[in-house]
Amino acid sequence: MKRRPGLWTVIDGRGMAFERLLHRLRERGGAATSPRIDREVKRIVEQVRRGGDRALVAFTRRFDRVRLRPQELSIGPEELRVAERALPRRQARALKLAARRIAAFHRHQLEKGWIYRDGSGFRLGQKVEPLERVGVYVPGGTAAYPSSVLMNVIPARVAGVREIVVATPPRRGGVPLSVRAAAAVAGASALYQMGGAQAIAALAFGTESVPRVDKICGPGNIYVTAAKRMIFGQVDIDMVAGPSEVLVVADSAARARLVAVDIVAQAEHDPLAAAILVTTSSALAYRVTREVDTLLETLPRRRIARRALERFGATVLVGGVEEAAEVVNRIAPEHLQLMVQRPGRLAGLVRHAGAIFVGSDTPVALGDYIAGPSHVLPTAGTARFSSPLGVYDFLKRSSVVQASPAVLEKLGRVAAELAEMEGLGAHALAVYERLGYNQA
Amino acid sequence: MKRRPGLWTVIDGRGMAFERLLHRLRERGGAATSPRIDREVKRIVEQVRRGGDRALVAFTRRFDRVRLRPQELSIGPEELRVAERALPRRQARALKLAARRIAAFHRHQLEKGWIYRDGSGFRLGQKVEPLERVGVYVPGGTAAYPSSVLMNVIPARVAGVREIVVATPPRRGGVPLSVRAAAAVAGASALYQMGGAQAIAALAFGTESVPRVDKICGPGNIYVTAAKRMIFGQVDIDMVAGPSEVLVVADSAARARLVAVDIVAQAEHDPLAAAILVTTSSALAYRVTREVDTLLETLPRRRIARRALERFGATVLVGGVEEAAEVVNRIAPEHLQLMVQRPGRLAGLVRHAGAIFVGSDTPVALGDYIAGPSHVLPTAGTARFSSPLGVYDFLKRSSVVQASPAVLEKLGRVAAELAEMEGLGAHALAVYERLGYNQA
Numbered sequence: 001m002k003r004r005p006g007l008w009t010v011i012d013g014r015g016m017a018f019e020r021l022l023h024r025l026r027e028r029g030g031a032a033t034s035p036r037i038d039r040e041v042k043r044i045v046e047q048v049r050r051g052g053d054r055a056l057v058a059f060t061r062r063f064d065r066v067r068l069r070p071q072e073l074s075i076g077p078e079e080l081r082v083a084e085r086a087l088p089r090r091q092a093r094a095l096k097l098a099a100r101r102i103a104a105f106h107r108h109q110l111e112k113g114w115i116y117r118d119g120s121g122f123r124l125g126q127k128v129e130p131l132e133r134v135g136v137y138v139p140g141g142t143a144a145y146p147s148s149v150l151m152n153v154i155p156a157r158v159a160g161v162r163e164i165v166v167a168t169p170p171r172r173g174g175v176p177l178s179v180r181a182a183a184a185v186a187g188a189s190a191l192y193q194m195g196g197a198q199a200i201a202a203l204a205f206g207t208e209s210v211p212r213v214d215k216i217c218g219p220g221n222i223y224v225t226a227a228k229r230m231i232f233g234q235v236d237i238d239m240v241a242g243p244s245e246v247l248v249v250a251d252s253a254a255r256a257r258l259v260a261v262d263i264v265a266q267a268e269h270d271p272l273a274a275a276i277l278v279t280t281s282s283a284l285a286y287r288v289t290r291e292v293d294t295l296l297e298t299l300p301r302r303r304i305a306r307r308a309l310e311r312f313g314a315t316v317l318v319g320g321v322e323e324a325a326e327v328v329n330r331i332a333p334e335h336l337q338l339m340v341q342r343p344g345r346l347a348g349l350v351r352h353a354g355a356i357f358v359g360s361d362t363p364v365a366l367g368d369y370i371a372g373p374s375h376v377l378p379t380a381g382t383a384r385f386s387s388p389l390g391v392y393d394f395l396k397r398s399s400v401v402q403a404s405p406a407v408l409e410k411l412g413r414v415a416a417e418l419a420e421m422e423g424l425g426a427h428a429l430a431v432y433e434r435l436g437y438n439q440a
Numbered sequence: 441m442k443r444r445p446g447l448w449t450v451i452d453g454r455g456m457a458f459e460r461l462l463h464r465l466r467e468r469g470g471a472a473t474s475p476r477i478d479r480e481v482k483r484i485v486e487q488v489r490r491g492g493d494r495a496l497v498a499f500t501r502r503f504d505r506v507r508l509r510p511q512e513l514s515i516g517p518e519e520l521r522v523a524e525r526a527l528p529r530r531q532a533r534a535l536k537l538a539a540r541r542i543a544a545f546h547r548h549q550l551e552k553g554w555i556y557r558d559g560s561g562f563r564l565g566q567k568v569e570p571l572e573r574v575g576v577y578v579p580g581g582t583a584a585y586p587s588s589v590l591m592n593v594i595p596a597r598v599a600g601v602r603e604i605v606v607a608t609p610p611r612r613g614g615v616p617l618s619v620r621a622a623a624a625v626a627g628a629s630a631l632y633q634m635g636g637a638q639a640i641a642a643l644a645f646g647t648e649s650v651p652r653v654d655k656i657c658g659p660g661n662i663y664v665t666a667a668k669r670m671i672f673g674q675v676d677i678d679m680v681a682g683p684s685e686v687l688v689v690a691d692s693a694a695r696a697r698l699v700a701v702d703i704v705a706q707a708e709h710d711p712l713a714a715a716i717l718v719t720t721s722s723a724l725a726y727r728v729t730r731e732v733d734t735l736l737e738t739l740p741r742r743r744i745a746r747r748a749l750e751r752f753g754a755t756v757l758v759g760g761v762e763e764a765a766e767v768v769n770r771i772a773p774e775h776l777q778l779m780v781q782r783p784g785r786l787a788g789l790v791r792h793a794g795a796i797f798v799g800s801d802t803p804v805a806l807g808d809y810i811a812g813p814s815h816v817l818p819t820a821g822t823a824r825f826s827s828p829l830g831v832y833d834f835l836k837r838s839s840v841v842q843a844s845p846a847v848l849e850k851l852g853r854v855a856a857e858l859a860e861m862e863g864l865g866a867h868a869l870a871v872y873e874r875l876g877y878n879q880a
Binding site: 035039090091093094095097098101104105108109114116118122123124126127129131132143144145146147178214215229232233235236239240257258261262264265267268269295299300301305336343347350351352353354355356357358359360361362363364365366367368369370371372373374377382383384385386387388390392396397398399400401402403404405407408411412414415416417418419421422423424425426427428429430431433434 | 475479530531533534535537538541544545548549554556558562563564566567569571572583584585586587618654655669672673675676679680697698701702704705707708709735739740741745776783787790791792793794795796797798799800801802803804805806807808809810811812813814817822823824825826827828830832836837838839840841842843844845847848851852854855856857858859861862863864865866867868869870871873874
């Protein structure tokens with residue numbers, strides 16, 4: 001029998017096949033930029049920076065094949081609310097409930113400033129302020145993802161960002177109703193019909209019609225990603241996100257059908273999506289793959305799901321809960337689903353994962369839409385060093401430092417000693433002048 | 441009389457000259473990369489990625505003109521402690537006091553995870569974990585900055601990062617004693633003698649002798665910056681930092697001599713450093729420039745300071761405290777020094793600044809060395825969207841989501857509704873399968 005690929009082959013959590021899997025997962029997203037694309041994007045970015053609206057509408061005509069005058073780029077809050085009212089009632093209710101829950105979760109992430117006086121009399125603290133303006137990019141293409149609009153805009157709004165603009169490529173038939181409605185429900189200030197590198201440049205530098213923002217979030221194609229990387233530093237950007245992924249840990253008590261559904265749900269996103277089953281039970285692994293086969297017969301998006309599972313699916317057999325945790329921490333998955341008898345214990349051992357779904361009653365799909373945390377999560381192992389999109393991404397801190405003559409007396413000479421050690425004479429003088437003054 | 445440039449010309453906070461100043465300040469740092477440098481850096485990064493130690497020592501020989509075997513790259517904690525003991529006693533004491541104070545401030549930034557159950561029975565929370573490994577780059581060149589080692593390493597250590605490695609270019613005479621000692625005092629795990637793009641690549645991908653890290657911080661030359669930008673995404677990086685800057689707000693009650701010393705202290709860092717005086721009093725402005733002239737006659741680093749003040753110095757006249765705050769917020773300075781009679785009121789109006797130094801007893805020099813907050817601060821207006829280096833840069837979050845049959849019953853259908861709206865059938869199925877199960 002021919003060896004079946006991906007999910008259908010069981011590999012050992014400690015062998016070389018696992019190392020190869022790790023490598024394959026990380027390289028998968030590899031925002032595969034090329035010098036040619038970089039050059040083209042650079043040209044677009046520079047032209048929009050210099051030419052403003054004129055360059056923006058010219059690129060829009062060329063790349064999106066839509067003619068817009070500058071004043072037609074923007075859809076204001078009134079028009080967005082019209083879209084919200086035009087949405088079928090059940091859909092509008094669902095979006096609003098999701099929005100309320102997302103806002104409620106994110107309010108827990110709000111931070112306050114603080115200040116204290118230490119033993120030497122120094123007052124030290126931290127001031128916390130929201131960014132002023134944020135741009136959220138929403139990709140075009142065939143599908144419309146209103147949930148992504150909520151998941152990007154609401155954390156910014158909860159943080160207190162005053163102006164949140166959504167940018168999305170214009171379509172001949174107009175921006176999808178669900179996207180416009182979601183922008184209204186999320187509380188976006190305006191929606192701009194612009195896409196690609198030209199949209200990123202317009203947000204980063206501003207044009208006559210587009211406000212310059214302080215941060216740009218949201219996924220996009222290779223041109224959008226290259227442009228974000230290019231303007232990083234001028235404005236902030238979110239993480240460069242790759243294709244989605246799930247790691248399900250399941251033991252012999254898990255229901256194979258549910259595990260299979262969750263795996264297939266991840267795989268239906270994208271042919272580059274990854275779904276890994278980690279289990280102590282080869283019997284379960286067998287049952288899960290059987291159920292996956294059944295699902296792949298009828299699922300509407302079965303071709304996408306099958307491609308993903310053959311290339312980026314895997315079944316990893318482990319000896320116990322510690323080894324399962326080790327596999328999780330090495331992969332650092334975007335979504336981690338724990339379908340084991342004592343999920344709390346395993347969750348405690350997990351150090352690296354974007355979001356942890358605890359227990360069989362918690363499919364990732366709940367988190368994608370309604371639980372509350374943003375579904376914008378670190379992919380391709382970047383959970384090793386980054387966090388879900390959250391309120392903290394839209395806040396920033398300023399240090400606050402206040403000395404007194406007594407503090408200067410106690411600590412000034414030490415500061416001057418260090419300044420002299422580094423050859424910075426005026427730094428030392430800034431202290432000595434004050435000490436002389438205080439002693440006078 | 442010839443119009444004198446920079447600091448010596450008074451401009452209006454609401455005129456076009458101010459807009460030009462803003463532009464000049466932001467462009468000043470402009471990590472001016474070129475396609476040629478990008479290509480060269482890409483080649484270096486790729487070769488180290490593939491060739492590991494062999495490529496790393498080859499580039500070290502070529503660029504730093506130092507021959508090292510792979511096992512000589514690293515200076516371990518024992519050797520670093522020897523350096524600490526070899527330091528003059530006063531200097532060692534000063535470094536240790538600074539380290540204690542930096543650690544004490546940063547402990548206030550530690551975050552704990554949290555979890556709550558909401559009205560629908562959903563358990564939602566956030567897990568907080570430190571990064572595992574961090575690399576700190578310390579530039580070579582003529583000067584040695586032990587304070588930068590403390591200010592980068594200690595926040596990571598307080599966050600709980602297990603392994604913190606310092607990378608600094610090898611020198612013929614060895615890495616400066618003060619830098620080695622500071623690495624020991626800060627609690628670094630090891631110091632690697634490697635520099636440039638090859639050091640960044642080694643940290644990002646790992647070699648036989650260099651551990652792969654999750655985040656790279658610290659300033660560097662144009663090659664280091666280009667390499668960091670290139671590997672961003674594989675590992676995290678800190679902000680691309682530009683030249684240092686101060687904005688001093690002073691009123692007629694301020695002592696001109698002190699204002700002048702602080703301005704000159706900033707300017708002595710770098711010919712690209714910026715120092716802006718914002719004042720309501722043209723009499724004070726006049727006295728400050730006179731004092732600056734006096735200081736520039738004797739200061740050891742006067743040539744650097746004068747160049748900086750002529751090009752990136754400015755005196756901005758404002759009508760009152762609100763206008764001063766507006767100027768501050770538009771510039772978003774790295775260092776903000778408030779030498780006014782009611783500094784607290786002005787501090788309250790400030791939204792964008794890296795660090796705020798409140799009152800005449802608090803020169804920036806205290807913050808550079810001994811106050812506690814990291815002196816690694818956002819430059820060139822990036823305080824609009826970024827924060828001082830802190831513990832939060834070395835922590836990351838995972839969302840935690842736990843539903844129950846009752847939650848599924850209440851919210852499952854709404855999630856499925858949204859999934860269907862986006863055409864994701866298996867997502868809806870993941871909910872319906874469970875609802876069927878629960879209803880059975």
